[in-house]
Amino acid sequence: MIIGSHVSFGSEQLLGSVKEALSYKANTFMFYTGAPQNTLRKKIDEKLTKEAQKLMKENGINLQNVICHAPYIINLANKKDEEKWDFSIHFLEQELKRCDELGISYLVLHPGSAVGYPVNEALQNIVDALNIVLEKNYQCMILLETMAGKGTECGKTLEEMAFLLKNVKKQVGVCLDTCHLNDAGYDMNRFMEFLENFDRQIGLEKIKCVHINDSKNSLDSHKDRHANIGYGTIGFQVLLQICLNEKLKDVPKILETPYVGDTWEAKEKKYPPYLFEIAMIREGKFNDHLLDSILSYYNK
Numbered sequence: 001m002i003i004g005s006h007v008s009f010g011s012e013q014l015l016g017s018v019k020e021a022l023s024y025k026a027n028t029f030m031f032y033t034g035a036p037q038n039t040l041r042k043k044i045d046e047k048l049t050k051e052a053q054k055l056m057k058e059n060g061i062n063l064q065n066v067i068c069h070a071p072y073i074i075n076l077a078n079k080k081d082e083e084k085w086d087f088s089i090h091f092l093e094q095e096l097k098r099c100d101e102l103g104i105s106y107l108v109l110h111p112g113s114a115v116g117y118p119v120n121e122a123l124q125n126i127v128d129a130l131n132i133v134l135e136k137n138y139q140c141m142i143l144l145e146t147m148a149g150k151g152t153e154c155g156k157t158l159e160e161m162a163f164l165l166k167n168v169k170k171q172v173g174v175c176l177d178t179c180h181l182n183d184a185g186y187d188m189n190r191f192m193e194f195l196e197n198f199d200r201q202i203g204l205e206k207i208k209c210v211h212i213n214d215s216k217n218s219l220d221s222h223k224d225r226h227a228n229i230g231y232g233t234i235g236f237q238v239l240l241q242i243c244l245n246e247k248l249k250d251v252p253k254i255l256e257t258p259y260v261g262d263t264w265e266a267k268e269k270k271y272p273p274y275l276f277e278i279a280m281i282r283e284g285k286f287n288d289h290l291l292d293s294i295l296s297y298y299n300k
């Protein structure tokens, strides 16, 4: 199973990300090239990249399976402020360039929020923007993420995703997110049915990454709040079966579950859950003392 989590890309850039992933016993990972909420980005350091790639090789992490995530503030759907739309396009081009420098194959992107636009126009804005971005050739492929449908988010139904994929001239792929799908109204208890539906409308080969998250909210809630594995409304067994699904065997699974604090309710969240969540999934056994395991490990 190819499984990892979101990790940071700090002062050591990709090298720091690899070290963090290894600390979770992961064999892949996902990172943002800077803070997810802003567009401040440092230049990619070639020496650190080489060291990172070497460390990956030594530890059996295939660079092909490593994922980058574009910041949330890129919004290709809203063209009302043309300057902002242009900025999003330009920033996305820079992200793809950075991915190419790092040797990363896949960049996950939220399709965007319609804001004042009717959905069909917003979807067309996304297509137009992607067609501009992809006029240049990049090694790295954009993966459009399935969204929860919070606010005016686009990409909340398979029909919307199919429209995007059909109309973008160059190849783009898809990143599924179990929390988003649940919140968008797709029952993860019927995942096989969902995959058949996906295959009919889009094609299974387009799925290049799956975000494995539990959800704090119920089916069709349109909320998008991730919960720790087995501690949400989707549940451990359902998420485990998705991880074990034969049709997605070669697709990297990435956890984006929340950090925990000294209690589940703690305001300050400082401990990463990934070492223990990855272990649960690999062993196929639910840890009903997840919080205690995390706290005793990081407090020792």
Ligand SMILES: [Zn+2]
Binding pocket: 145, 177, 211, 256
């Ligand atoms: Zn996600």
